[in-house]
Amino acid sequence: MSISTSRTQSAASTTTQSQRIVAAVGAAVLGALLVYFAGFSHIDAVHNAAHDTRHSSAFPCH
Amino acid sequence: MIKRIAQTAGFTGLLAALLLTLLQSFWVAPLILQAETYEKPAATQVHEHADMAMPAHEHDAEAWEPEDGWQRVLSTTGGNLVVAVGFALMLAGLYTLRAPARTSQGLLWGLAGYAVFCLAPTMGLPPELPGTAAADLLQRQLWWVSTAASTAVGIALLVFGKHWALKVLGVAILIVPHIFGAPQPLVHSSLAPEALESQFKIAAQLTNLAFWLALGVISAWLFRRKADGQYSA
Numbered sequence: 001m002s003i004s005t006s007r008t009q010s011a012a013s014t015t016t017q018s019q020r021i022v023a024a025v026g027a028a029v030l031g032a033l034l035v036y037f038a039g040f041s042h043i044d045a046v047h048n049a050a051h052d053t054r055h056s057s058a059f060p061c062h
Numbered sequence: 063m064i065k066r067i068a069q070t071a072g073f074t075g076l077l078a079a080l081l082l083t084l085l086q087s088f089w090v091a092p093l094i095l096q097a098e099t100y101e102k103p104a105a106t107q108v109h110e111h112a113d114m115a116m117p118a119h120e121h122d123a124e125a126w127e128p129e130d131g132w133q134r135v136l137s138t139t140g141g142n143l144v145v146a147v148g149f150a151l152m153l154a155g156l157y158t159l160r161a162p163a164r165t166s167q168g169l170l171w172g173l174a175g176y177a178v179f180c181l182a183p184t185m186g187l188p189p190e191l192p193g194t195a196a197a198d199l200l201q202r203q204l205w206w207v208s209t210a211a212s213t214a215v216g217i218a219l220l221v222f223g224k225h226w227a228l229k230v231l232g233v234a235i236l237i238v239p240h241i242f243g244a245p246q247p248l249v250h251s252s253l254a255p256e257a258l259e260s261q262f263k264i265a266a267q268l269t270n271l272a273f274w275l276a277l278g279v280i281s282a283w284l285f286r287r288k289a290d291g292q293y294s295a
Contacts, residue, residue, distance in 0.1 A: 016063075019063065020063070020158050020159060021159070023063050023064055023067060023155065023158050024155040024156060024158045024159045025155070026155070027067045027071065027151045027152065027154055027155030027158075028151065028152045028155040028156070030148075030151055031071070031147070031148040031149060031150070031151030031152040031155065032148065032152065033148070034144050034145070034147055034148030034151065035144075035145050035148035035149060037144065038141045038144035038145045038148070039141075039145055040203050040207075042199075044124070044125030044126075045125045045126040045127075047125075048125055048126060048127040048128065048137075049126075049128060049137040049138075049140065049141060050137070050138070050140070050141030050144070050145075051138075051141075052086065052090070052091055052094055052134065052138040052141070053086075053138050053141030053142050053145055054141070055090075055094055055189070055190065055191070055192065055266075056082075056086050056090045056091070056094075056189075056266055056269060056270075057145060057179075057180070057266075057270060058180055058183065058184045058187070058188070058189035058190075058266050058270065059203075059206065060187060060196070060199055060202035060203050060206055061190065061192075061199075062190075062192065062194075062196065062199065
């Protein structure tokens with residue numbers, strides 16, 4: 001019982017150490033891509049659709 | 063962990079985007095629509111003078127554009143949702159490295175987000191109504207992104223740096239883009255009257271502040287709620 005607990009704990013701590021950073025960077029990059037797509041993409045249809053979002057968020061628009 | 067980030071970001075983005083849409087619909091969007099009434103006749107005049115010489119940058123006829131009314135509100139809501147989920151993903155990602163100890167700490171994260179993505183960039187590139195003269199779009203976008211990035215790094219060093227030298231470095235990194243300066247148009251001009259322009263600037267700033275504070279608090283609250291029983295952090 002105590003062995004299995006300690007094993008789970010050590011597994012959990014290595015998971016958090018290495019994967020936390022990967023997850024954080026991954027989430028931040030994905031988030032930045034979403035913001036880029038809606039706010040900065042040069043595709044005309046996307047620009048027109050998110051036009052008011054861009055102006056309101058003070059993103060460079062035109 | 064990934065599920066926790068996704069859930070936090072998804073629900074936070076949804077709620078914050080709804081708040082943003084509400085604030086926009088009643089305050090910001092009417093100002094944009096009013097500004098466009100000055101822009102439209104001027105734009106057609108320009109077209110008459112030089113329809114062949116217009117650069118491809120102009121977006122009209124060919125590309126899809128939402129009709130004014132429910133279509134436009136709906137597509138703006140969609141845009142808000144994508145942007146809000148994107149920002150919330152960044153926050154939730156950061157929380158996995160530094161979990162907020164209290165929900166109220168979300169306010170500080172929200173303030174930091176506002177400083178990074180709104181306050182600092184607007185110091186060089188103020189919120190613009192349609193029809194405002196501005197420098198090249200790509201250059202402004204580059205300056206905007208660099209300023210946001212350096213503000214983020216600067217604030218992080220200032221807040222989390224243990225040594226005073228790191229804090230000084232943080233302040234220096236904060237200031238650099240403003241010394242460099244934002245790309246400005248050769249001549250500042252605006253089709254909309256100045257009163258409308260200044261009203262829009264206030265509306266945009268306050269709307270973004272409210273949006274970011276909501277984003278920070280909701281995300282911290284949700285992130286901590288999901289934490290119960292999973293992590294002690």
